[in-house]
Amino acid sequence: MFNKEIETLELTELRELQSRRLVNLVNTVYEKVPFYKKAFDEKGIKVSDIKSINDIHKLPFTKKTDLRDNYPFGFLTVPESELARIHCSSGTTGKPTVVAYTENDLELFSEVVARSLAAAGAKPGMKLHNAYGYGLFTGGIGVHYGGEKLGLSVIPVSGGMTERQINLLRDFKSEVICCTPSYAQTIGAELKKRGISLSELNLKYAVLGAEPWTEGIRQQVEESLGVVATNIFGLSEVIGPGVSQEAYDEKGTGSYIWEDHFFPEVVDRYTGEPLPYGEEGVLVFTTLTKEAMPFVRYWTNDICSIDYDQQGSRTHIKMSAIKGRADDMLIIRGVNLFHTQVEELIHDFVELVPNYQLVVTKQGIMDKVEVKVELSQNYGKSQNVNGVLTSEMVNENEKLSFLSKRLGKKIKDNIGISMNVTLMAHNQIPKSEGGKLSRIVDLRE
Numbered sequence: 001m002f003n004k005e006i007e008t009l010e011l012t013e014l015r016e017l018q019s020r021r022l023v024n025l026v027n028t029v030y031e032k033v034p035f036y037k038k039a040f041d042e043k044g045i046k047v048s049d050i051k052s053i054n055d056i057h058k059l060p061f062t063k064k065t066d067l068r069d070n071y072p073f074g075f076l077t078v079p080e081s082e083l084a085r086i087h088c089s090s091g092t093t094g095k096p097t098v099v100a101y102t103e104n105d106l107e108l109f110s111e112v113v114a115r116s117l118a119a120a121g122a123k124p125g126m127k128l129h130n131a132y133g134y135g136l137f138t139g140g141i142g143v144h145y146g147g148e149k150l151g152l153s154v155i156p157v158s159g160g161m162t163e164r165q166i167n168l169l170r171d172f173k174s175e176v177i178c179c180t181p182s183y184a185q186t187i188g189a190e191l192k193k194r195g196i197s198l199s200e201l202n203l204k205y206a207v208l209g210a211e212p213w214t215e216g217i218r219q220q221v222e223e224s225l226g227v228v229a230t231n232i233f234g235l236s237e238v239i240g241p242g243v244s245q246e247a248y249d250e251k252g253t254g255s256y257i258w259e260d261h262f263f264p265e266v267v268d269r270y271t272g273e274p275l276p277y278g279e280e281g282v283l284v285f286t287t288l289t290k291e292a293m294p295f296v297r298y299w300t301n302d303i304c305s306i307d308y309d310q311q312g313s314r315t316h317i318k319m320s321a322i323k324g325r326a327d328d329m330l331i332i333r334g335v336n337l338f339h340t341q342v343e344e345l346i347h348d349f350v351e352l353v354p355n356y357q358l359v360v361t362k363q364g365i366m367d368k369v370e371v372k373v374e375l376s377q378n379y380g381k382s383q384n385v386n387g388v389l390t391s392e393m394v395n396e397n398e399k400l401s402f403l404s405k406r407l408g409k410k411i412k413d414n415i416g417i418s419m420n421v422t423l424m425a426h427n428q429i430p431k432s433e434g435g436k437l438s439r440i441v442d443l444r445e
């Protein structure tokens with residue numbers, strides 16, 4: 001563990017620490033951020049009402065639109081001259097979301113990333129191949145400084161140029177790779193294509209995040225890169241990567257949220273009411289220690305649940321894998337759908353790999369979903385120019401027809417939506433070039 005004392009702090013002490021920090025925070029933001037003064041006043045909340053972390057539910061939420069309305073520096077609690085770095089989050093449209101850091105914030109950022117990388121299996125002296133994008137995105141530079149703090153030698157490769165990534169992995173023999181799960185899939189596929197065996201590399205751990213992923217992708221990445229793959233979660237507004245991390249020896253049981261700095265809640269996505277541990281809802285964070293741009297109850301829009309793990313090595317709470325973002329949820333003929341639900345079902349078919357796309361169209365008033373999914377390499381022999389298996393080919397191969405029907409039925413039985421399944425030959429679905437990959441192509445108006 002990078003910081004054993006804090007990572008294993010007794011829960012009662014953790015609560016006391018969080019309470020002290022929350023009281024400080026509300027005093028600061030009420031005094032320094034006009035948005036919070038107004039929001040507290042409108043809700044009739046006095047700073048003195050907040051005595052402990054248990055009072056957090058009284059506070060108002062902060063939403064992404066509030067950041068946009070106060071673009072670029074409306075949430076600052078310090079003069080601009082005291083800033084040490086500025087990042088922007090990957091906004092889809094309009095103004096980007098700006099996040100700013102003081103020197104102390106950067107120190108905190110490195111600390112939580114160092115904790116995360118250590119939990120992922122990295123040890124001082126190892127080499128870290130960092131394929132998260134460098135730039136305004138928090139992924140590259142955030143992981144970089146955390147890796148250095150842990151005592152790793154960081155190779156700042158950034159995303160893209162997959163061939164060069166592979167040459168560097170082979171030549172430098174890095175033990176740790178950090179990238180998006182979809183880019184890890186791309187690198188794995190490229191290794192296979194070039195006939196490079198895993199014995200030519202020296203990878204041991206992959207630290208994957210920045211987009212939702214499931215066990216199927218974990219299995220594929222672990223096999224194709226010869227690693228233990230764990231989840232790193234984070235968002236720019238809260239700090240960047242390193243808000244939570246899965247421990248490599250507790251895989252599949254959730255990711256530890258470093259709750260001495262980031263206090264999590266899960267709330268009902270419609271009412272905002274706090275939900276009990278274990279129930280799925282929107283993840284909300286209060287940054288307890290951030291200086292330049294702290295946020296009170298920041299509404300992430302990410303859907304998951306949180307709970308303590310009595311068997312865990314650390315005392316901090318764990319979050320489940322993110323199912324998706326509330327704003328990415330598709331509503332198909334009245335049924336809510338996250339693409340990860342389909343991904344989980346694909347995992348049950350050995351003939352398929354989790355390279356897939358959901359193509360949504362409208363025919364008349366009906367929403368239609370086509371699942372395009374790749375056959376595993378052994379099934380990819382019979383491809384035509386578009387990579388789509390034509391009806392003649394399917395006739396030739398009844399097994400494939402049966403396979404697509406089986407997946408269609410499984411989707412219908414589990415999710416309740418009929419979808420057309422199109423089996424694609426190996427390597428025919430667009431792959432990640434390093435950044436975040438969208439699995440959904442929504443062609444509706």
Ligand code: DLL
Nearest residue numbers: 089139209210211212232233234235236240241322
């Ligand atoms: O994606 C920070 C990051 C960089 C995390 C590298 C992990 C690794 P943003 O660009 O602000 O920050 O995007 C944040 O990405 O609200 C989630 O919707 C999604 N996200 C991030 N990590 C995960 C993950 C970075 N492990 C948004 N699983 C978040 C699922 C994730 N979704």
